[in-house]
Amino acid sequence: DAKTTQPPSMDCAEGRAANLPCNHSTISGNEYVYWYRQIHSQGPQYIIHGLKNNETNEMASLIITEDRKSSTLILPHATLRDTAVYYCIVSYNTDKLIFGTGTRLQVFP
Protein backbone atom coordinates (compact mmCIF):
# COMPACT_ATOMS: atom_id res chain seq x y z
CA ASP A 1 0.00 0.00 0.00
CA ALA A 2 0.95 3.60 -0.43
CA LYS A 3 3.43 5.00 2.05
CA THR A 4 3.22 8.74 2.24
CA THR A 5 3.91 10.83 5.30
CA GLN A 6 2.14 14.10 5.99
CA PRO A 7 1.90 16.28 9.08
CA PRO A 8 -1.43 15.65 10.81
CA SER A 9 -2.42 19.29 10.96
CA MET A 10 -1.41 22.77 9.83
CA ASP A 11 -2.72 26.29 10.26
CA CYS A 12 -2.63 29.08 7.74
CA ALA A 13 -3.78 32.69 7.83
CA GLU A 14 -6.32 33.70 5.23
CA GLY A 15 -4.65 35.29 2.20
CA ARG A 16 -1.31 33.68 2.90
CA ALA A 17 0.22 30.79 1.01
CA ALA A 18 -0.39 27.34 2.45
CA ASN A 19 2.49 24.95 1.86
CA LEU A 20 1.60 21.33 2.56
CA PRO A 21 4.51 18.87 2.58
CA CYS A 22 4.48 15.18 1.77
CA ASN A 23 7.18 12.54 1.94
CA HIS A 24 7.08 9.58 -0.44
CA SER A 25 10.59 8.22 -0.20
CA THR A 26 9.82 4.82 -1.79
CA ILE A 27 8.22 6.20 -4.92
CA SER A 28 9.38 4.61 -8.16
CA GLY A 29 10.06 6.22 -11.48
CA ASN A 30 6.68 5.84 -13.15
CA GLU A 31 4.41 6.63 -10.22
CA TYR A 32 2.47 9.84 -10.02
CA VAL A 33 1.89 11.98 -6.95
CA TYR A 34 -1.76 12.96 -6.51
CA TRP A 35 -3.29 15.52 -4.20
CA TYR A 36 -6.91 15.46 -3.14
CA ARG A 37 -8.82 17.29 -0.45
CA GLN A 38 -11.96 16.52 1.45
CA ILE A 39 -14.14 19.22 2.89
CA HIS A 40 -16.23 17.90 5.75
CA SER A 41 -17.73 14.62 4.49
CA GLN A 42 -18.00 15.79 0.89
CA GLY A 43 -16.52 13.65 -1.85
CA PRO A 44 -12.74 13.95 -2.16
CA GLN A 45 -11.88 16.69 -4.61
CA TYR A 46 -9.08 16.30 -7.10
CA ILE A 47 -6.51 19.10 -6.88
CA ILE A 48 -3.46 18.26 -8.96
CA HIS A 49 -1.05 15.49 -9.86
CA GLY A 50 2.46 15.24 -11.26
CA LEU A 51 5.25 12.87 -12.16
CA LYS A 52 8.53 14.76 -11.94
CA ASN A 53 8.00 18.28 -13.18
CA ASN A 54 6.39 21.02 -11.18
CA GLU A 55 2.74 21.48 -12.05
CA THR A 56 0.33 24.39 -11.70
CA ASN A 57 -3.37 24.71 -12.29
CA GLU A 58 -6.11 27.09 -11.23
CA MET A 59 -6.27 25.57 -7.76
CA ALA A 60 -2.69 24.98 -6.71
CA SER A 61 0.93 24.33 -7.53
CA LEU A 62 2.77 21.07 -7.00
CA ILE A 63 6.49 21.12 -6.39
CA ILE A 64 8.24 17.76 -6.61
CA THR A 65 11.86 17.46 -5.52
CA GLU A 66 14.41 16.32 -8.04
CA ASP A 67 14.82 12.93 -6.35
CA ARG A 68 11.00 12.69 -6.21
CA LYS A 69 11.07 11.62 -2.59
CA SER A 70 8.96 14.52 -1.42
CA SER A 71 6.56 17.10 -2.70
CA THR A 72 4.79 20.27 -1.59
CA LEU A 73 1.32 21.40 -2.45
CA ILE A 74 1.03 25.18 -2.53
CA LEU A 75 -2.26 27.03 -2.22
CA PRO A 76 -1.07 30.52 -3.14
CA HIS A 77 -3.75 32.55 -1.38
CA ALA A 78 -5.60 30.44 1.14
CA THR A 79 -9.22 31.23 1.90
CA LEU A 80 -11.52 29.98 4.62
CA ARG A 81 -13.07 27.64 2.05
CA ASP A 82 -9.72 25.86 1.74
CA THR A 83 -10.12 24.43 5.24
CA ALA A 84 -10.11 20.69 4.59
CA VAL A 85 -8.17 17.46 4.94
CA TYR A 86 -5.51 17.28 2.24
CA TYR A 87 -4.34 13.89 1.02
CA CYS A 88 -1.09 13.21 -0.75
CA ILE A 89 -1.37 9.90 -2.60
CA VAL A 90 1.06 7.81 -4.58
CA SER A 91 -0.30 4.91 -6.56
CA TYR A 92 2.65 2.61 -5.76
CA ASN A 93 2.06 0.25 -8.66
CA THR A 94 -1.65 -0.12 -8.08
CA ASP A 95 -4.49 1.25 -10.15
CA LYS A 96 -6.29 2.77 -7.22
CA LEU A 97 -5.90 5.64 -4.79
CA ILE A 98 -4.93 4.63 -1.26
CA PHE A 99 -5.74 7.36 1.21
CA GLY A 100 -3.50 7.90 4.21
CA THR A 101 -4.34 10.09 7.15
CA GLY A 102 -3.77 13.39 5.38
CA THR A 103 -3.14 16.88 6.72
CA ARG A 104 -5.97 18.79 8.32
CA LEU A 105 -5.51 22.37 7.14
CA GLN A 106 -7.22 25.06 9.16
CA VAL A 107 -7.37 28.47 7.52
CA PHE A 108 -8.10 31.21 10.03
CA PRO A 109 -9.22 34.83 9.47
Add this chain to the structure above:
Amino acid sequence: AAGVIQSPRHLIKEKRETATLKCYPIPRHDTVYWYQQGPGQDPQFLISFYEKMQSDKGSIPDRFSAQQFSDYHSELNMSSLELGDSALYFCASSLGVLLSLDTEAFFGQGTRLTVV
Protein backbone atom coordinates in the same frame (compact mmCIF):
# COMPACT_ATOMS: atom_id res chain seq x y z
CA ALA B 1 -19.24 19.89 -16.59
CA ALA B 2 -20.88 16.59 -15.76
CA GLY B 3 -19.65 14.98 -12.57
CA VAL B 4 -19.94 11.59 -10.94
CA ILE B 5 -23.51 11.01 -9.84
CA GLN B 6 -24.35 8.78 -6.92
CA SER B 7 -27.76 7.71 -5.78
CA PRO B 8 -29.35 7.74 -3.39
CA ARG B 9 -27.63 10.47 -1.38
CA HIS B 10 -29.02 9.14 1.87
CA LEU B 11 -30.25 5.69 2.78
CA ILE B 12 -31.54 4.25 6.02
CA LYS B 13 -31.78 0.49 6.37
CA GLU B 14 -32.38 -1.93 9.16
CA LYS B 15 -29.96 -4.65 10.21
CA ARG B 16 -29.98 -7.70 7.94
CA GLU B 17 -31.59 -5.76 5.09
CA THR B 18 -29.99 -5.24 1.71
CA ALA B 19 -28.98 -2.02 0.02
CA THR B 20 -28.00 -1.09 -3.51
CA LEU B 21 -25.93 1.99 -4.21
CA LYS B 22 -25.60 3.34 -7.73
CA CYS B 23 -22.82 5.25 -9.41
CA TYR B 24 -22.95 7.01 -12.77
CA PRO B 25 -19.46 7.94 -13.93
CA ILE B 26 -18.45 10.99 -15.89
CA PRO B 27 -19.35 10.45 -19.57
CA ARG B 28 -16.65 8.48 -21.43
CA HIS B 29 -15.01 7.35 -18.21
CA ASP B 30 -14.50 3.60 -18.25
CA THR B 31 -13.13 2.98 -14.75
CA VAL B 32 -15.08 3.09 -11.51
CA TYR B 33 -13.83 2.86 -7.93
CA TRP B 34 -15.80 2.35 -4.72
CA TYR B 35 -14.70 3.62 -1.31
CA GLN B 36 -16.10 3.35 2.20
CA GLN B 37 -15.53 6.05 4.80
CA GLY B 38 -16.58 5.34 8.36
CA PRO B 39 -17.07 8.10 10.93
CA GLY B 40 -13.78 9.85 11.59
CA GLN B 41 -11.96 7.54 9.20
CA ASP B 42 -10.17 8.07 5.91
CA PRO B 43 -11.68 6.64 2.71
CA GLN B 44 -10.97 2.93 2.32
CA PHE B 45 -10.80 1.34 -1.11
CA LEU B 46 -13.35 -1.41 -1.71
CA ILE B 47 -13.28 -2.43 -5.36
CA SER B 48 -12.73 -1.10 -8.86
CA PHE B 49 -13.82 -1.91 -12.39
CA TYR B 50 -12.24 -1.19 -15.74
CA GLU B 51 -14.24 -1.77 -18.92
CA LYS B 52 -16.85 -3.75 -16.99
CA MET B 53 -14.33 -6.15 -15.48
CA GLN B 54 -13.18 -6.11 -11.88
CA SER B 55 -9.71 -4.60 -11.88
CA ASP B 56 -8.81 -4.52 -8.20
CA LYS B 57 -10.23 -5.49 -4.87
CA GLY B 58 -9.62 -4.10 -1.43
CA SER B 59 -11.12 -4.78 1.96
CA ILE B 60 -14.60 -5.46 0.70
CA PRO B 61 -16.70 -7.80 2.86
CA ASP B 62 -18.02 -10.97 1.26
CA ARG B 63 -21.52 -9.63 1.93
CA PHE B 64 -20.85 -6.90 -0.60
CA SER B 65 -20.74 -7.33 -4.35
CA ALA B 66 -20.46 -4.91 -7.20
CA GLN B 67 -20.54 -4.79 -10.93
CA GLN B 68 -20.14 -2.40 -13.80
CA PHE B 69 -22.72 -2.44 -16.54
CA SER B 70 -22.51 -1.96 -20.30
CA ASP B 71 -23.27 1.76 -19.93
CA TYR B 72 -20.38 1.95 -17.41
CA HIS B 73 -22.55 2.73 -14.44
CA SER B 74 -21.83 0.64 -11.37
CA GLU B 75 -23.82 -0.74 -8.49
CA LEU B 76 -22.65 -1.78 -5.05
CA ASN B 77 -24.89 -4.39 -3.48
CA MET B 78 -24.74 -4.86 0.24
CA SER B 79 -26.53 -7.69 1.98
CA SER B 80 -27.09 -8.72 5.59
CA LEU B 81 -26.37 -5.18 6.66
CA GLU B 82 -24.67 -4.64 9.99
CA LEU B 83 -24.53 -1.57 12.19
CA GLY B 84 -20.84 -1.25 11.30
CA ASP B 85 -21.70 -0.77 7.64
CA SER B 86 -22.99 2.70 8.46
CA ALA B 87 -20.67 4.96 6.51
CA LEU B 88 -20.24 7.25 3.57
CA TYR B 89 -19.79 5.37 0.32
CA PHE B 90 -17.99 7.19 -2.46
CA CYS B 91 -17.70 6.31 -6.07
CA ALA B 92 -15.01 7.73 -8.34
CA SER B 93 -14.42 7.46 -12.05
CA SER B 94 -11.49 7.93 -14.38
CA LEU B 95 -10.63 7.55 -18.04
CA GLY B 96 -8.40 4.53 -17.95
CA VAL B 97 -6.80 3.11 -14.86
CA LEU B 98 -4.49 5.35 -12.86
CA LEU B 99 -1.42 3.19 -13.14
CA SER B 100 -1.09 3.12 -16.85
CA LEU B 101 -2.15 6.59 -17.87
CA ASP B 102 -1.58 10.18 -16.88
CA THR B 103 -5.12 10.51 -15.66
CA GLU B 104 -7.06 11.49 -12.59
CA ALA B 105 -10.08 10.15 -10.73
CA PHE B 106 -13.07 12.28 -9.80
CA PHE B 107 -15.32 11.49 -6.89
CA GLY B 108 -19.04 11.75 -6.44
CA GLN B 109 -20.68 13.34 -3.41
CA GLY B 110 -21.31 9.99 -1.81
CA THR B 111 -24.15 8.00 -0.33
CA ARG B 112 -24.62 8.18 3.40
CA LEU B 113 -25.82 4.79 4.58
CA THR B 114 -27.23 4.48 8.05
CA VAL B 115 -28.00 1.02 9.39
CA VAL B 116 -30.33 0.96 12.39
